[in-house]
Amino acid sequence: KTRRRIFLGYDDGVKGYGMWDPTASKVIVSRDVIFAEGELQNKDDNTSKETTTVHIVDESRKDDSYEAEPQQEEQDLERVNDTQLRRSHRQTRKPSWHSDYVMASHDAYCLLAEDGEPSTFERALNRPDASLWMTAMQEEMEALHRNKTWELVPLPQGRKAIGNKWVYKIKRDGNDQVERYRARLVAKGYAQKEGIDFNEIFSPVVRLTTIRVVLAMCATFDLHLEQLDVKTTFLHGELEEEIYMLQPEGFKEKGKENLVCRLTKSLYGLKQAPRCWYKRFDSFIISLRYNRLNSDHCAYYKRFEDNDFIILLLYVDDMLVVSPNKDRVQELKAQLAREFDMKDLGPANKILGMQIHRDRNARKIWLSQKNYVKKILRRFNMQDCKPISTPLPINYKLSSSMSPSSEAERIEMSRVPYASAVGSLMYAMICTRPDIAQAVGVVSRFMANPGREHWNTVKRILRYVKGTSDTALCFEGSEFIVKGYVDSDFAGDLDKRKSTTGYVFTLASGAVSWVSKLQTVVALSTTEAEYMAATEACKEAIWIKRLVEELGHTQQNIPVYCDSQSALHIARNPSSHSRTKHIDVQYHFVREVVEEGSVDMQKIHTKDNLADIMTKPVNSDKFIWCKSFYGLFKT
Numbered sequence: 001k002t003r004r005r006i007f008l009g010y011d012d013g014v015k016g017y018g019m020w021d022p023t024a025s026k027v028i029v030s031r032d033v034i035f036a037e038g039e040l041q042n043k044d045d046n047t048s049k050e051t052t053t054v055h056i057v058d059e060s061r062k063d064d065s066y067e068a069e070p071q072q073e074e075q076d077l078e079r080v081n082d083t084q085l086r087r088s089h090r091q092t093r094k095p096s097w098h099s100d101y102v103m104a105s106h107d108a109y110c111l112l113a114e115d116g117e118p119s120t121f122e123r124a125l126n127r128p129d130a131s132l133w134m135t136a137m138q139e140e141m142e143a144l145h146r147n148k149t150w151e152l153v154p155l156p157q158g159r160k161a162i163g164n165k166w167v168y169k170i171k172r173d174g175n176d177q178v179e180r181y182r183a184r185l186v187a188k189g190y191a192q193k194e195g196i197d198f199n200e201i202f203s204p205v206v207r208l209t210t211i212r213v214v215l216a217m218c219a220t221f222d223l224h225l226e227q228l229d230v231k232t233t234f235l236h237g238e239l240e241e242e243i244y245m246l247q248p249e250g251f252k253e254k255g256k257e258n259l260v261c262r263l264t265k266s267l268y269g270l271k272q273a274p275r276c277w278y279k280r281f282d283s284f285i286i287s288l289r290y291n292r293l294n295s296d297h298c299a300y301y302k303r304f305e306d307n308d309f310i311i312l313l314l315y316v317d318d319m320l321v322v323s324p325n326k327d328r329v330q331e332l333k334a335q336l337a338r339e340f341d342m343k344d345l346g347p348a349n350k351i352l353g354m355q356i357h358r359d360r361n362a363r364k365i366w367l368s369q370k371n372y373v374k375k376i377l378r379r380f381n382m383q384d385c386k387p388i389s390t391p392l393p394i395n396y397k398l399s400s401s402m403s404p405s406s407e408a409e410r411i412e413m414s415r416v417p418y419a420s421a422v423g424s425l426m427y428a429m430i431c432t433r434p435d436i437a438q439a440v441g442v443v444s445r446f447m448a449n450p451g452r453e454h455w456n457t458v459k460r461i462l463r464y465v466k467g468t469s470d471t472a473l474c475f476e477g478s479e480f481i482v483k484g485y486v487d488s489d490f491a492g493d494l495d496k497r498k499s500t501t502g503y504v505f506t507l508a509s510g511a512v513s514w515v516s517k518l519q520t521v522v523a524l525s526t527t528e529a530e531y532m533a534a535t536e537a538c539k540e541a542i543w544i545k546r547l548v549e550e551l552g553h554t555q556q557n558i559p560v561y562c563d564s565q566s567a568l569h570i571a572r573n574p575s576s577h578s579r580t581k582h583i584d585v586q587y588h589f590v591r592e593v594v595e596e597g598s599v600d601m602q603k604i605h606t607k608d609n610l611a612d613i614m615t616k617p618v619n620s621d622k623f624i625w626c627k628s629f630y631g632l633f634k635t
Contacts, residue, residue, distance in 0.1 A: 002034070003021065003023065004022075005019040005020060005021050005022075005028070006019060006020040006022070007019055007035065008020055011029060012120055012165075013119070014029055015031060015190055016030050016031045017031070017033050019033070024414070026415075117168045118168050119168075120165075121165075121166050121249045121250055124137075124168055129181070132181045133183060135181070136168075136180075136181040136183035137183040137250070139183075140183050140184060140185055140232075141185075143231070143235065144185065144232075147235045147236070148265065149261075149264065150245065150265075151261070151262050152253065152256050152259040153244075154258075154260070155244055155259075155260045160244070161244040161246050161260040162187055162188050162191040162192060162243070162244070162246070163188040164186060164249075164267075165186055165188065165249070166185060166248070167183070167185075167186045168181070168182070168183055168184075169182045170182070176371055184268050185248050185267070185268065186267075187245055187263075187270050188269060189269045189271045189273075192243070192271050196241075197241055197243050197271075198270070198272045199240075199241070200275060201271045201275055202275060203275040203277070204278065205298055205314070205315045206296060206298035206299055206313045207296055208430060209513045209544070209547075210295075210296045210313065211313060211315075211320065211351065212367070212473075212510070212512040213512050213544070213547060214299075214311060214313060214320065214551070215356070215365050215367065215475055216480070216507045216508035216512060217311075217480070218322055218358075219363050219364055220363065220480045221324065221477075221480075222363055222477070223322050224326050224329055225321075225322055225347060225348045225365075226320070226322075226329050226333070226344075226345075226347060227318070227319065227320055227321070227348035227349070228319040228342055228343065228344060228345060229317060229318060229319070229342070229343040230317040230319070230340050230342055231341040231342065231343055233277055233316060234266050234268050234276070234277050235268075236265070236266075236280050236340055236341075237273060237276025237277040237279070237280050238265065238266070238276060238280060239263055239264060239265060239270075239276060241272070243262075243263045244261065244262055245260060245261045245263055245267070246260060247261060274316065277316070277317075278298075278314075281314065281340075284339055285312065288332075288335060293547065293550045293551075295543060295547040296547065298314045298315065299312070299313050299314075299547075300312040300314070308325045309323065309324070310322070310325075311323065312332070315351070315352060318352065319336075320351060321333070352431070353372050354368065354369055354372075354431055354432060355367070355368045355369070357472070357635065362476070363476060363477025364474060364475070364477070365474070365476075366472040366474050367431075367472060367474075367475075368470075368471075368472035368473070368635055369428050370472070370635070373465055376465075377462060377465070377466055379420075379424070380417065380420075380459075382459065382462045385462065385463045385466050386463060387463055387464070387466045387467025388463045388464050388467060389620045389624075390464060390617065390619075390623050391435070391436050391438075391439035391460065391464045391617075392438070392439045392460065392461075392617040394617050394618060396457075397492075397494055398443070398457060398494075399494040399495055402452075402453040403446065403449040403450065403451040403454070404449065404451050409451070410449075413450055413451060413455070416450070416455050418455055421458050421462070422440065422443055422444050422447065422458060425458070425461060428465070432472070433465075433471070434504060434511050434630050434632070435468070435471075435626075435632055436461060438516045438613060438614050438616065439457075439617075440461065441500070441517055443457050443458050443461065445493075445495075470634050471627075471632050471635075472634075473510055473511065473630070473631055473632060474632070474633050475508040475510040475631060476509050476631075478508055480553060482505055482506070482507050482541070482544055482545070482548065482555060482558050483505065483506050483507075483558070483561070484537055484541050484558055484559065484560040484561065485505075485506075485561045485604070485609055485610040485611040486501075486530075486534050486536075486560055486561070486562050487502050487503070487530075487533065487562075487563060487609050487612050488500060488501055488502065488519075488523075488529040488530050488532070488533035488615055489502070489529075489616045490523060490525070490526040490529045491522075491523070496518075496522065498518045498519050498521070499522075499523045499529035500517070500518055500519070500614075500615045501515065501517055501518075501532065501533040501536050501615070502514075502516045502533070502611045502612075502613075502614025503515055503537035503540065503611050503614065504610055504611050504614060504630065505540065505541065505544055506610070509631050511630040511631055512544070513540055513544060514630075515540070515614070516615065519532055519533070527564060527566040527567055530563075531564075531567040531571065534560070534562055534590050534601065538589065538593050538599045538601075539589065541558040541560055542598055542599065545558050556597075557597050557598055557600045558598075558600065559599075560599055561603070561604035561608075561609065562603065562604065563603070563605060563609045565603055568601055568602075571590045571591055571594050572601070607622075610626050610629050610630070612626065
């Protein structure tokens with residue numbers, strides 16, 4: 001099926017057509033378009049009457065791709081011999097598509113670039129801070145030339161050169177103060193063709209669980225924690241393919257405007273750029289006799305003769321270096337600086353948007369996203385909302401029956417930034433906030449067709465986050481033993497009647513790994529739901545055990561606490577075969593690990609199970625109690 005829309009034009013940096021949808025009264029961008037070039041717009045059509053209210057803009061705003069010129073052809077005929085632009089005398093008014101960002105409850109959401117950063121080269125030059133952006137672009141170009149990223153050559157016959165654009169970012173410190181202006185030249189990698197311009201593109205990054213485990217080690221054993229940053233990271237990768245690119249906007253060499261750039265090094269925006277950088281760094285660090293961990297390919301470990309050791313964690317261009325010996329850290333910094341253009345950030349205070357606070361005397365490390373939480377509250381106009389004590393009310397359920405049932409409701413909900421809000425909450429959840437894992441997991445099930453009740457639930461979670469914005473994940477010096485807790489909510493999903501798996505692993509009095517997600521198959525009883533949840537928890541326990549051992553700390557077995565006696569009986573004794581023969585073979589993995597002693601499954605009372613809030617809404621007393629055992633405290 002198709003919908004009739006009106007073509008408006010093209011937007012910079014977007015591979016698609018800008019079109020006006022008169023039914024929904026909004027502008028959309030799409031690539032799947034068929035133009036009816038043989039048809040003319042009827043002047044008596046209601047759509048024509050509505051579109052003629054949009055005015056031709058002057059030259060100073062010609063880059064606004066959403067301003068339409070509905071009578072362009074007629075005006076062109078009338079001003080064949082007139083070089084001046086004919087302006088309309090109609091009364092101006094706000095375009096009707098502005099209503100897309102206003103709800104009936106008058107909640108408005110601004111979708112402009114954050115922090116007032118320019119989106120194009122022309123806009124950067126027309127701003128009051130144009131000199132700062134030009135300096136940033138010149139620094140980027142100097143780095144590209146110094147690295148010999150490309151050479152100017154004629155474009156070979158039969159080849160196409162991909163484009164590029166400038167991307168601007170204002171870098172801020174931990175106190176949200178402007179640190180510097182950054183300009184990146186980014187290739188338009190979406191124009192690359194597989195098999196011609198690239199083959200393999202996957203590149204690993206260190207797992208967040210690994211980062212939290214290493215931070216727990218630092219708190220427990222009082223290790224040095226330093227941070228490094230690689231300047232122009234992707235420019236260090238060696239390209240294996242032959243790629244041609246247009247010269248950067250504003251920096252074309254005089255007399256060589258017809259030549260193109262043949263890339264010799266990787267560049268931001270290329271599909272294979274992250275992989276090229278990782279291969280380059282991995283080969284270098286291995287040459288220094290570091291061991292890549294089997295449990296995480298972006299974690300490196302090296303042990304010395306005097307029982308010293310050093311750990312390096314790599315997340316694209318951010319590095320954390322951990323060691324009990326300060327001299328070992330300085331030695332590694334010097335080795336990296338000789339090979340790459342590095343920036344020494346000193347003691348770690350921020351990683352992936354998470355602030356790191358440390359009290360070495362008390363052997364405590366806090367991991368916080370306070371600034372990030374405040375930013376998302378401002379983004380969705382919830383910075384002045386009334387806080388609440390729990391993300392979801394007890395016994396609260398959502399279902400697809402709450403989704404829009406009419407076209408009017410669907411149009412109304414299409415104006416709500418539901419997916420953006422859930423995605424923002426999800427990043428906070430996977431980094432430092434296990435307390436909202438269950439609530440975010442529930443609202444994320446309705447991304448495709450959210451209703452008003454679903455949106456109200458998201459706003460409730462934002463209200464809870466508002467009241468706990470200063471909460472941080474704390475690791476403190478204590479026994480270095482991993483403990484796990486697992487639970488399930490039988491048939492908690494009202495639509496498909498699937499159960500929810502929830503588990504949490506703690507180390508150094510803080511949560512290092514947690515999950516709240518729907519099970520892939522329907523369980524026929526609470527026992528089966530608990531048994532399948534225990535299998536997922538045991539797989540994570542085996543991985544964490546291997547990670548800790550590779551980091552030099554042996555743990556005989558990891559205790560995993562479960563509040564289902566029947567599930568424990570099945571895990572320890574396969575005698576009830578007639579009742580479990582329908583359970584998938586993969587879920588019997590828990591029997592093997594329990595039998596070999598890698599995991600110690602133990603019974604725990606439901607009221608003492610820390611994983612309870614990962615599967616269902618609970619009362620505020622139980623919720624606060626679980627948070628304290630997760631290491632979530634106010635800073």
